[in-house]
Amino acid sequence: MHVRDFIGEMERLAPPDLAEDFDAGRIGLVVEGRPEIQVICCALDATPAVVKAAADLNADMLVVHHTPLWTPVTSLTGRTASLMKELLSAGMNLYVMHTNFDRADEGVNDALAELLSLTDRRPLSLGLIGTCPLSLEEISRRLGGNIRAWGTPGPVRQLAIVAGSGFDPAVMAEAQAQGADTFLSAELKHSVARSAPLPCIEATHYALEAPAMKRLAAREGWHYLDDPPVLSTIP
Numbered sequence: 390m391h392v393r394d395f396i397g398e399m400e401r402l403a404p405p406d407l408a409e410d411f412d413a414g415r416i417g418l419v420v421e422g423r424p425e426i427q428v429i430c431c432a433l434d435a436t437p438a439v440v441k442a443a444a445d446l447n448a449d450m451l452v453v454h455h456t457p458l459w460t461p462v463t464s465l466t467g468r469t470a471s472l473m474k475e476l477l478s479a480g481m482n483l484y485v486m487h488t489n490f491d492r493a494d495e496g497v498n499d500a501l502a503e504l505l506s507l508t509d510r511r512p513l514s515l516g517l518i519g520t521c522p523l524s525l526e527e528i529s530r531r532l533g534g535n536i537r538a539w540g541t542p543g544p545v546r547q548l549a550i551v552a553g554s555g556f557d558p559a560v561m562a563e564a565q566a567q568g569a570d571t572f573l574s575a576e577l578k579h580s581v582a583r584s585a586p587l588p589c590i591e592a593t594h595y596a597l598e599a600p601a602m603k604r605l606a607a608r609e610g611w612h613y614l615d616d617p618p619v620l621s622t623i624p
Contacts, residue, residue, distance in 0.1 A: 390425070390427075391424055391425060391426070392418070392422075392424050392450075395426050395429075395450060395482075396417065396418060396484070399452070399484060400417075402486075402490075402495075403486045403489040403493040404489060404493070406489075407488070407489040407491075407492040407493060408487060408489035408492075409488040412488050412489070415458070415459065415485065416485045416487050416489060417484065417485065418482060418483070418484050419456055419458055419483050419484070419485050420473070420476050420477070420481070420483035421482060422449065422450075422476070422477070422479070422480045422481045422482040423449050423482065426450045426482065427449055428447055428448045428449050428612070429448065429449065429450045429451075429611040430442070430446060430448040430450070430451045430452070430606075430611060430612040430613075430614055431451070431602050431603075431605055431609075431614065432451065432452075432453050432613070432614040432616060433453065433454050433598055433602050433616075434453055434455045434457070434616065435451060435453045435455070435456075435457045435483060436616045437471065437472060437475070438616045439451070439453075439614045440472060440475045440476055440479075440481075442614050442616075443479075443612075443614060444475060444481065446612055448481055449480070449482060450481065450482045450483075450484060451476075451481055451482070451483050451484070452484045452486065452602075453484070453602070454485070454486060454487055454490060454497070454601070454602055455485070455487065456485040456487065457469070457472055457483075490601065491515070491552060491553065497552045497553070497597075497601040498517050498550060498552050499517075499601075500552075500600045500601035500604045501550050501552045501598075501600060501601070502517055502519055502550060503600075503604075504531055504532075504600045505521060505528060505531060505550070506523060507519025507521055507550070508520045511567065513549055513551070513563060513564055514563060515551045515555050515560050516549060516550045516551035516552065516555060516560070517549075517550060518547060518548065518549045518550075518564060518567055519547075519548060520546065520547060520548075521545045521546060521547070521548040521571075523545065524544075524545075525538060525545060528545065528573075528590065533617075535596075535620055536591060536592045537577075537591045538588065538590055538591075539585060539588065539589040539590075539591060540585060540587065540589055541588060542571055542588035542589075542590065543570070543588075545570065545571045545590075546570050546571075547568050547569045547570050547571070548569065548570075549561075549564035549567075549571070549572045550572075550573045551572075552574070552575075552597040553575060553598055554574065554576040555574035555575070556572070556576065556577045556581050556582075556585075556589065556591075558581060558585075561581075561585060561586055561587065561589075562586055565586045565587045569587060570587060571587060571588050571589070571590060572585070572587055572589045572590070573591075574597070575592055575593055575594040576591070577589055593620065595617050599615070599617070603615070
């Protein structure tokens with residue numbers, strides 16, 4: 390497959406116009422490599438370990454959710470230089486699908502809803518709400534543990550989910566108005582936790598978004614590369 394045909398397929402899957410304004414210039418093909426693609430890898434982040442694993446597989450394309458080039462680059466030094474050297478020397482393309490994949494059909498939030506067995510789903514501005522058949526303990530197990538519950542969560546019935554960092558007060562109020570009794574996302578700020586209109590479940594960013602990339606890789610027949618941040622529990 391030629392890289393332009395691959396890009397066309399990815400843009401049909403996650404149209405760029407679905408992306409938030411802040412993603413302008415940060416999605417799509419961000420590193421150009423070989424024009425012909427045979428071996429494709431997929432991961433949440435283009436970490437050094439992921440890029441090395443993809444290079445070891447002779448990948449022509451690496452598809453990720455988070456760009457490694459978030460801020461404008463005026464010099465190539467340190468970690469960025471090392472990462473770009475690995476990508477460019479391998480002739481590997483790097484393609485990013487971020488908030489456009491969050492909002493796409495069968496995208497990030499849909500994958501999370503599937504993982505949590507949500508039914509009767511309805512849209513939320515940054516995520517969705519669904520009927521949840523799981524206990525808090527089972528939700529934690531499916532998300533790999535290490536969740537934190539804020540407020541006084543009772544049985545979870547109508548769960549609002551926003552994959553990634555989604556504890557936005559306006560979205561939380563919208564979720565409550567649509568009948569949600571619990572809100573799941575990542576990276577809850579202290580001030581938001583204090584004023585949250587409904588109980589919150591805080592998981593890790595990785596646990597909420599990696600399932601979508603894993604599902605995408607399985608569906609497309611790509612290699613999935615898992616590289617979660619190291620999380621240690623201190624007694």
